[in-house]
Amino acid sequence: MEGGGAGTTLSEVYQNAKKLQLKIRDGLERLERLESSTSAGAAASPEFSYEIKKDISHLHSLCVDMDRLWRSVAVKSQRDLWRRKVEQVAEEADSLKESLDKYFMRNQRRMQEAKERAELLGRANGESSYVLRIFDDEAQAMQSAHSSSRMLEEAYSTGVAILGKFAEQRESMKSAQRKLLDILNTVGLSNSVLRLIERRNRVDTWIKYAGMLLTFIVLMMMWRWKH
Template sequence: MNNLYKHALKQNQSITQDLEKFENAEDASVGLQGQISASLIALKRTIDDYDNLAKREMILVKQEKAFANVSKLRNEYNEFKKLFERLKQRETNKVIQNDRSELLGRRHNTSTPEYPFQQHDYSGEQHALREHNFINETDSKLDEFIAHGREVLNNMYDQNNTLKNTQRKVLDAANTLGLSRNVIQYIERRSTQDMWIFIVGCIITLLSMWAIVHYLT
């Protein structure tokens, strides 16, 4: 349980650093926003897992301390989420303002038409609005893809840890029961195969995330 709490603190620190970059306008890219979104999802999952372990803690003192940690982590998570939403709205407002400035600049650079409300200007505003909506939809889709990829990686990481723990327990049990060396070697070979499957899965997932970000941004 302590390891899970430490993992949540590391996730907390990483999100804090990314939000500072976003807030200070050091990096407002779609990639960073997707990373923050995925990190928030991963942090919430870690908090939920930690909360479930705390509920099963038999020692009352440790349980109360764990519940206090869960409450603190949830409050920090909610603050992170609110700040992230405000920063995203700030970037959206910047894009809208830039679009308006660009349209006004185009109008000033062209001659005054005979009729003030020509269809050309109206179509230009519609085009800018459609382009802005498309960018927002693309950002949302990228956030979803990256968050899904991060969740898959976290699940694979957890499964790998589970396999390692299972291997240790099986080997200990095998030594205790006096199983043959051939059976132990077979278990070790299967564990090695599972490790390679895990590594290949990680590579495929990372390549998929890179392809999504590369071709959709």
């Protein structure tokens, strides 16, 4: 039986991931066509590339969900099969992200070259300040997108590593729980012994004081009898 969370099965998440893969792949192909169409690519690609970046982020999120779900499959043969499928989807997601990152780098390089050309023209006619401001804004936006993509990759890697550690340490946690119960039982026994010792000490103290009082009374009676 396949694992699932919040009413979503591993098969459903896998199918959603495959559909999203096709959408991203088609988007990247369209982006490359726009990129090769000179001015049309420069005008249309930024907004569209950001949409593809969001889809890749969603795909990585689905990979994290699947990495958690395949570990709960009961039958080992099915679990191994799902593990290979999830690994393939994750590898494809990394490949798609790499393709988009390369596009961002090419686009940023083109904008830098265009900025340099505008600066050269500005020295000649002094009318390129508006163009330079546009390229500065675009360059900053592309740099921000690249940084966000890198942060997402790091978060994904961290999530997968944490899930792997949870799976590896499951037996260790059970053993620690048993040891903790043994310690608690030992502490409970020690507390009982301590309470018994405290009661015994209180009884001994009362016996000591009673003996001292009795001795004092006997001595007083003997002294009066002699006098």
